Structures are given as structure tokens and as C-alpha cells.
Ligand SMILES: *Cc1c(COP(=O)(O)O)cnc(C)c1O
């Protein structure tokens with residue numbers, strides 16, 4: 001079989017797409033042929049939106065089923081009144097990311113041995129309602145502080161890996177990304193760079209030939225961890241983006257979050273892992289959602305998660321089973337769930 005040669009997207013298309021993204025619950029709802037009346041609990045929506053605005057690229061909304069309030073993609077991004085309900089046991093910063101101990105320099109979070117996370121930008125191409133960084137004080141960790149973070153990385157020879165995070169690092173323009181990768185790769189103890197990004201899935205037009213060159217030319221291997229929660233997110237455009245990326249980086253992995261009412265079924269998870277494989281990606285982590293203020297309706301019990309996970313193990317080859325983990329503040333790594 002001859003595979004058609006795929007080409008990257010035109011350079012400025014993604015910026016246009018981003019500028020035309022849906023930016024309010026009302027716009028999103030009318031785009032998918034729904035109205036507020038389909039969501040009885042949305043009375044306090046304006047407060048919710050002021051706190052964390054809706055942001056959805058149209059190409060992502062195009063993958064939703066019109067007229068379906070329970071659509072799993074819509075539910076990930078639609079602001080809901082229930083986000084403003086007060087629930088015991090939830091925190092603004094459940095992972096202690098704003099405690100000084102975890103921050104060697106502004107913009108750099110070090111929790112684990114050998115790797116540190118660099119906050120490269122505060123922006124994302126989509127706003128996920130379950131996001132654990134929705135309350136993160138990005139203002140205090142401005143990308144302008146990157147020089148200090150780079151110095152801290154230089155001075156810590158125990159670091160062998162830097163993880164570009166955000167926000168979404170692929171929102172950096174190509175020049176800044178190239179410069180950042182170059183500066184990191186020039187540090188002798190840095191052996192690899194990891195990029196955590198949801199952009200190949202939510203804004204595939206960002207995969208331009210300049211970006212691919214930047215990644216392919218890196219002096220140290222690049223690992224890209226994308227973020228997909230549901231097989232319906234993966235379409236012909238993501239297939240094209242991921243095929244192009246698979247030639248430019250060393251490995252492509254996925255992390256997903258197990259979300260009540262969105263992907264909390266073994267069938268959906270198995271379909272996701274299979275579809276990821278079809279699109280060149282291996283499952284890496286399946287995260288239990290973090291207990292962040294405003295996200296209680298996405299949380300599910302460990303017992304429910306372990307039932308789903310047992311079925312995934314029975315239904316997939318070992319290499320397509322992600323690790324089921326949660327993050328516990330203060331632990332030396334992500335913690336695997338004790339299975340029933
Ligand atoms: C999750 C996380 C990592 C990455 O952990 P891995 O288990 O290596 O994927 C690194 N740093 C921070 C601060 C994290 O939250």
C-alpha cells in the first residue's frame with residue numbers, strides 16, 4: 001500500500017483558527033445546536049465564565065455531535081453552573097504547586113528526581129473544565145522569568161530531563177521555541193526534553209513545517225506527551241498531525257484523565273487506546289482527576305476506576321495499557337492506584 005505523503009499546515013493558519021475560537025458558553029452552545037435550557041444547572045454561569053472563560057477551537061467543536069448535551073467533548077469544555085458549588089475536600093492547589101519548596105526559580109516546578117517542569121506560557125488553545133491548573137497563579141510565573149529558570153536548570157546537575165508545560169508550550173512561536181530547545185539542549189546534563197501539549201489534538205493546524213523542523217533539529221531527543229481523553233477527539237486531522245510529529249520526535253505518548261460522565265467506561269478507554277495506536281501514539285498515563293475547586297462533578301471513586309482498569313487490562317495488549325495514577329502532594333512520583 002502506498003501511503004500518501006502528508007504535508008504540514010500553512011504557517012499562520014493556527015493563529016487565525018485560534019482568533020476565531022469559540023469564547024463563551026453561549027457561542028459554543030449555539031455552534032453545536034443547543035441552548036442553556038438543555039442545561040438546567042447553568043444559572044450561575046456568568047460567574048464561572050468570568051473565573052475561567054470558555055475557549056474552544058471550532059475544529060474541536062466540529063468533532064462534537066450537534067444537539068447532544070451529553071457529548072463527551074462538549075462536557076470537557078462547556079462551563080457549567082455546578083463549577084461554582086462549594087464542596088468540602090477540594091483545594092485551589094491540590095498538588096502544592098505554589099509552595100516554595102517545589103519552585104527553584106519562578107516558572108520551574110521540581111517535584112521529582114531528575115526532571116523538572118518548565119512553565120513556558122500561561123495560555124492554552126482550549127480550556128478544559130477539569131484542569132488542575134485552572135487556579136494556577138501564572139502571573140507570578142511569567143514566561144519572561146525563563147532566564148532565571150534556565151539558570152536554575154544549569155545549576156542543578158541532577159536534572160536530566162526538562163518538561164515543557166504551561167499552559168501549552170506549542171503556543172510559543174517557532175522562534176522562541178527553537179531558542180528554548182537550543183538553550184536547554186546546550187546544558188550538558190540535559191539528556192532529553194519532554195513536551196506536554198494538548199495542541200496536536202485541539203489545534204492540529206499548529207503543526208507547521210517550521211515546527212516540525214524545530215523539533216527534528218533538536219540536539220537532544222524530544223518526547224511528546226499529548227493529552228486525549230476520548231476516541232472521538234481523534235479524527236483525520238489529528239491523524240495527519242500525529243503522523244507528521246511521529247517523524248519529528250523520538251516518542252509520542254498520551255495522557256488522559258479519567259472523568260466521570262465523559263470517559264469512565266472500559267469500552268471508551270479501550271477504544272481510545274486502540275485509536276491512539278492507529279495514530280502513532282502509545283498510552284502513558286490515565287490520571288485520576290485532581291480534587292480541584294470547581295471540578296467535583298468530574299471526580300469518581302477509586303473502586304469505579306479499578307473496575308474499568310481491570311477490563312482494560314483484559315481487553316488490550318500490555319503495551320496499550322496506560323498506568324493508572326494519581327498525584328499525591330509530597331510523594332516522590334505519581335502514585336499507582338491500589339487495585340481491587
Ligand atoms: C507529573 C509531573 C512530572 C512528570 O512525571 P513523570 O512520572 O515523569 O511523567 C514532572 N514534574 C512535575 C512537577 C509533575 O507534576
Ligand code: SF4
Pocket residue numbers: 123124125126127128131132133134166167168198227
Ligand atoms: S490544555 Fe491542559 S493545561 Fe490547558 S486547560 Fe486543558 S488540561 Fe489545563
